[in-house]
Amino acid sequence: MTDDIQRIRRFNRAVTSEVGALDTSFLGLGRPLGSARVLNAIGHGLQEVGVIRDYLGLDSGLMSRLLRGLESEGMITTGPSPDDSRRRIAQLTDEGRAAFTEYERLSNDQARAILARHPRPQAILDAMDLIATALGQDRIEIIEIDPREPEAIHCLTQYYRELERRFATGFDVNLSRDPEATDMIRPRGVFLLAMSDALPIGCVGLKGGDGPVAEIKRLWVSPAARGLKLATRLMTRAEDAARRLGIHTLRLDTNSALPEAAALYRKTGWREIDRFNDDPYPDMFFEKTL
Amino acid sequence: MTDDIQRIRRFNRAVTSEVGALDTSFLGLGRPLGSARVLNAIGHGLQEVGVIRDYLGLDSGLMSRLLRGLESEGMITTGPSPDDSRRRIAQLTDEGRAAFTEYERLSNDQARAILARHPRPQAILDAMDLIATALGQDRIEIIEIDPREPEAIHCLTQYYRELERRFATGFDVNLSRDPEATDMIRPRGVFLLAMSDALPIGCVGLKGGDGPVAEIKRLWVSPAARGLKLATRLMTRAEDAARRLGIHTLRLDTNSALPEAAALYRKTGWREIDRFNDDPYPDMFFEKTL
DNA sequence: GATTTTATCTGACTTAAGTCAGATAAATGA
DNA sequence: TCATTTATCTGACTTAAGTCAGATAAAATC
The missing domain is CATH 3.40.630.30 (Gcn5-related N-acetyltransferase (GNAT))
Known part of the structure; x- marks a missing residue:
């Protein structure tokens, strides 16, 4: 049993040091993590500011500042929601979509690299499915x-x-x-x-x-x-x-x-x-x- | 193939949101991540300041300040290395060992929780071994x-x-x-x-x-x-x-x-x-x- | 129509993390 | 022995991230 715990902790070390670099694939394009996460959330289809804020677990003041930052970079535009003009809607500009696509490409490349360097990619995928399903079983x-x-x-x-x-x-x-x-x-x-x-x-x-x-x-x-x-x-x-x-x-x-x-x-x-x-x-x- | 990439990215999301909380199990004891990492490195047997710095990838100035912080908290003591007194050696005090043990306990509890809530713990462990071995194959x-x-x-x-x-x-x-x-x-x-x-x-x-x-x-x-x-x-x-x-x-x-x-x-x-x-x-x- | 609630924003903070140019002291090599 | 290298430290910075108390304006409720 102690042995099993050690195996899980070894897994954690492995994924946080190797994959950790993977999900923070956001990094490497010179944008701070916070605004990269917001940009990606918008790219993945979230629009309402409140929804993005809840999804990323951000403070409303911080969220607002990150949006202003992305706006002044020309990555997004914001405007009031048509059905409730207290709420705001964020959308990617062409430039923003290009940056989002670049993040997607990086993330896909890193995933591909994991498969490419293993002799049994199917086994890796099955193991990943099992773990991701277990962690998200609820x-x-x-x-x-x-x-x-x-x-x-x-x-x-x-x-x-x-x-x-x-x-x-x-x-x-x-x-x-x-x-x-x-x-x-x-x-x-x-x-x-x-x-x-x-x-x-x-x-x-x-x-x-x-x-x-x-x-x-x-x-x-x-x-x-x-x-x-x-x-x-x-x-x-x-x-x-x-x-x-x-x-x-x-x-x-x-x-x-x-x-x-x-x-x-x-x-x-x-x-x-x-x-x-x-x-x-x-x-x-x-x-x-x- | 695109489908496979999506499966890996789903895995990444799952482990960084659920396990991410796991390896940063450091958190939750009211200590900032940086000093918690140093404390854990020392607890796991690293002694020389330079070795810890390389292992954690820290700037020497930052490292020094983190050590001073832990020292003033009473968690560690430092002193010159017996064979080269330019180098410094860090060791846990009793209080520091207690804090380290507490981190270990938290981390073990979280690992145990993953096994406990799954009907097939052996399958989870095998999958984790496969992935950790693949990521560390070199x-x-x-x-x-x-x-x-x-x-x-x-x-x-x-x-x-x-x-x-x-x-x-x-x-x-x-x-x-x-x-x-x-x-x-x-x-x-x-x-x-x-x-x-x-x-x-x-x-x-x-x-x-x-x-x-x-x-x-x-x-x-x-x-x-x-x-x-x-x-x-x-x-x-x-x-x-x-x-x-x-x-x-x-x-x-x-x-x-x-x-x-x-x-x-x-x-x-x-x-x-x-x-x-x-x-x-x-x-x-x-x-x-x- | 006045009041309350809701969604977002602004300004003034704090903390953590990291960078970098020297300073200091011990060890090494000519 | 003296200059150079090495290991660590200090001080003065920057940036990112986050907190919190209001401000503002639209919507919902009475």
Whole structure:
């Protein structure tokens, strides 16, 4: 245990001395950290002065002075908010956007350098995802999204890869019954993503039709997020959505090569039923009445 | 690729906002960061003012003032170095040691909190080891050590666990011919550890006897360090040590369940020979003439 | 319409951190 | 031994960051 603590502290030393230089990649363009942080916040889409102030945790006097500084440098313009002229809105000038882009480039270059000098970049990325997800585990949010959006496709691709690895026969999505995207969009169904600070880490689809019966599809949680009860959260949200769409009965199919999935279904009120489709991959079928 | 960069930057945000608070655990005891860093450096065993200054990257004027501050707080005493009285040596007073211990406790508590709130602490630790090792990959050092020291035992334990996982029959070290520690210490042999910032991440033993033939034992590299060519480095260092001990012939045994090991041996001048012992685990035997 | 609340700004501060040109004293080398 | 080098210190600066008490003006509330 003491040993474990030492390992964490070693990690902290490593990231604060090496990465510390990374997130303060702001530095190196001759601007003080404070105004660089404000410039970046505006570049990333924050507009209202109060929102930026809260986000960066700045005193209102300091914030005001930093804005005046950036303004006199010609990096930003400010003006009253159209719907409440007590509030002010900040926007980048062309010059400001150029400076912001330069910060982005520096930050991206440093990230690229980490990957480039390691023989197993995928392992680095997976480890980083795990740690970032763990540190932000209380801020994981579930959002509804079109399954054709890139974030959703990211999860689906990972899901297919995992089935490919875990099924003894491999997995070819073309041989399976790939649901129509429109069946997983309101009003017929929904597609839900679990997001951890802009990274999609899990998904589930509710594939509805015209009647009161719908299917749960594509339940997946990233290895980085396993153990956090995210699958249960996703399923609960999918069931809530189903109820609101007037659905009374849910079905799903799965494979005995994914025992943790079947265990979850049994624990949350699903009961095993007979095969209800001719998809070649599943060998277990469940139903739940809402 | 762009996606990967975003994942690294997300990691950076996560560690600088959450862990950032962790390594600046210095804060919170009402002392400015600068003097807290100096106090911690002294607590961790640095004594000479010049060494501390270089380690922390401080200006000599600033360093001097920080020392005077800590001195007037009663945290440290300074005096001339016995062998060169231009140099000064700093030491903690009882009060200073108490403050240092308090910093250590805070830092340990925060590390413990990260483990406590995650369902899979081992996964967190493995991920942290991987990242810290990757960031410090240019500073990995190979040291000679007594195989009965805790750092060596850490590696050996991990090694046995890995064999247990990978051998179809499992692995019980008591059934194997566990070499005597004294056979892996000079003048009969050596035991080498690869260290990454105080964490042992690999080992190899050279088990010698009275004659010019010795055996390579316990070659292991942590999953956190794989791909970095560390096994090759360890083997090269072991062969160098063997030559200096007057050994002309090296032997080793291994198991075909560890194909990457056999591949390494073949690539580095070893040739397969007949079984030379009756250990129940190995099924491949190699020899190399130095 | 008067009063209170809210969002931002200004001015007058403090503290931390860092820079730099000498000053001082001990050690080193010709 | 004397000039030079080295290690540290002192004093006089600068910059960044942050605090806090009002000031100002718009919006919300009574």
